[in-house]
Amino acid sequence: MTRLESAAELEHFRAGIVAARDPAKPCIAVCAGAACHGLDSARVAQAFRTEVGKLGRDAGLEVRVTGCHGYCEKGPNVVVGPDDVCYFEVKPEDAPEIVASTLKKAVVERLVYAHPDTGERAVHMGEVPFYKHQTRLLIGDNVRIDPMRIDDYLALGGYAALAKALFQMTPDQVLDEVKKANLRGRGGGGFPAGQKWETAKNAPGKDKYVIVNAHEGEPGAFMDRALFTGNPHKVLEGLIIGAYAIGSHRGFIYTRHDSPQLIRHIEQALAQAEEYGLLGENILGSGFDFRVEVHFDVGIFVSGESSALMRSIEGLPPEPRPKYIRTSVAGIWNRPSNLNNVETWANVPQIISRGAEWYAGIGTAGSKGTKLVSLSGNVVNSGVVEVPMGTPLRKIVYDIGGGIPGGKAAKAVHFGGPMGGSIPANLIDAPLDFDELAKLGAPIGAGGLLVMDEDTDMVDVARYFLEFLTNESCGKCVPCREGMRQTLKVLTNITKGKGRDGDIARLEDLNDVTGAACLCALGRTASDPLKSMLRYFKDEYETQIARGSEGKGGKAAGSAAT
């Protein structure tokens, strides 16, 4: 492979890949995402390879091992193109039958989706309830891509946005487009990406950095890994475009040390992009240079926080710094450093290729585009969901999620993990919108949505999240370390039936001060779950405190969340 030296060479090369592929040829996509992998999908993939191998060179059918398809609940997932026939809970023994049927253009009825109540079948992706209510702009390509092969990404139009940015747009125009699209950060805060880019761009200094935050430490969140592992080039392309807009020549990917598959895919993506001249010196002959390094987290939650992450990249312990000066002005080695989440970067290529106007047409007034949601807890269909901003939560929980198992009622939905909040089921018509949900006290956070049924004990939910954060706080500042320690003690006492008079006031005071006085956002937002509980479920807290030492039966959502 020679380097691509211009946009024209890229298009020519792409045309070659597409021409060599027969769009009508069936392709069996076996999911190797985290959940399916855990269900031994590697053996399923091997069975398909063996089966197709038996057919010889002109099998008329190929096997592709891909990233997460989304419907984790029903893995191992297999999708057979070109018409996307979905098979669920596929076992290695099923491979011969699926291969034989596919060759006959038939369907293996027993492995397709059947509605749990009506038994009604759904064969194609567009008919399966879990998928049919989604808009899968970001995650949809996962089914068509072998993440280890850049050609698969190129075949779908990959890096065309980069070429467009480099050759048809100035850095300012790229920035403008992202600003007009009103892309907001997907990592937790919902901060406008364009505004952050602009700050870094205008900050004094020649050396600037761009960073992908792929730490994803929030328990119950798994969408960043699904997207990045399944389609690494999409994120990388976004990063390169951002670097061009900001004027950065050095990028970092900060990711989990404990996800070998993700690391392999990232490293392969970087190597292949560099080989093709899409990364490194003089990208596509444009004169723009950009390199990327991979850094690994140290396995603690707070290292996903921007200032801690940057210290970690510097090689120091990931302790947050006060941010009276923003990291986009003085970040890594005190140089302007623009950090965005995996999903934020992944949105960039489509904004450039399809335009801000198209993008801003999706979503609500203040929240644009689609959002990935990790759906888990007491819900029939857990998995990675992608819907337009503004989608009512009811649609996510019931139409896509299939509702609550065991015919139970929903009690609450919780967004944002240990730094988010719970809202009661009667507010389930609220839209998926940064501002609306923040107002209700359940900020979207990174997008982990935990559904809780009527048996859930809300004191224990708050206790579970606090217990997690107590172990993850760096311990530097008092209201975080001590505030959480004492809050956890009070909550634990309540769940043990040892609640005391004044506990509500104690919780309120502790929580208020933790929320106001902590150094970093971990501490400040650690108070959010309990705040939402005291807002919507205070009665339950009071009843439990009053109940004294009686035994009681509820269960923790923490144990329901996988």
Add this chain to the structure above:
Amino acid sequence: MQIDGREVKARDDMTVLQAARTAGIHIPTLCHHEKLEPFGACRMCMVEVEARGRKNYVVSCLYPVAQDLVVRTRSERVDKIRRVILEELLAHAPNSPELVALAREYRADRDRFEKDASFCILCGLCVRYCAEVKQKNAVDFIERGARREISFIPEIAAKECWDCQECFALCPTSYAQAAYFLTEALAFPGRRKAGVANA
């Protein structure tokens, strides 16, 4: 800028705390020390600042001064923050004179939260003094979150601490001293007795 209604002049590179102290306005601190880099851990020095119409709560030991900044060092909310922080720390060191005096001022109840008499309030004065002024790093933080502690590093302490022990006087609770003597007992027992005998 303005602090508690008074016009105050400050140099560009000052923090709000420095500006206040220069003007003779008192703000309580626990982790601050003039010879050390600001740490921002105890959060006692929080004040209310208002700039361009927006009210914020910030730690004065780190917050840079700015033109036309309006600072209030006491308010109902600031006092509440300090009170709860003191109550949290008193659970660890109920008899620290510094804390007890502050508790009186902020009406903090030392029995409000469950006791856990570990004495150390993790202000980090000993750790930072040893690192920044003495440059010995004989005492450091270990563990994180609620398990965070200070700990003398026996190998370094055996060499460096005997003739220094300057951090003891900085400690608001005498815990630094206690931790050091434990290290002594562990790493170089007998030296003190021998030292006394030789004297």
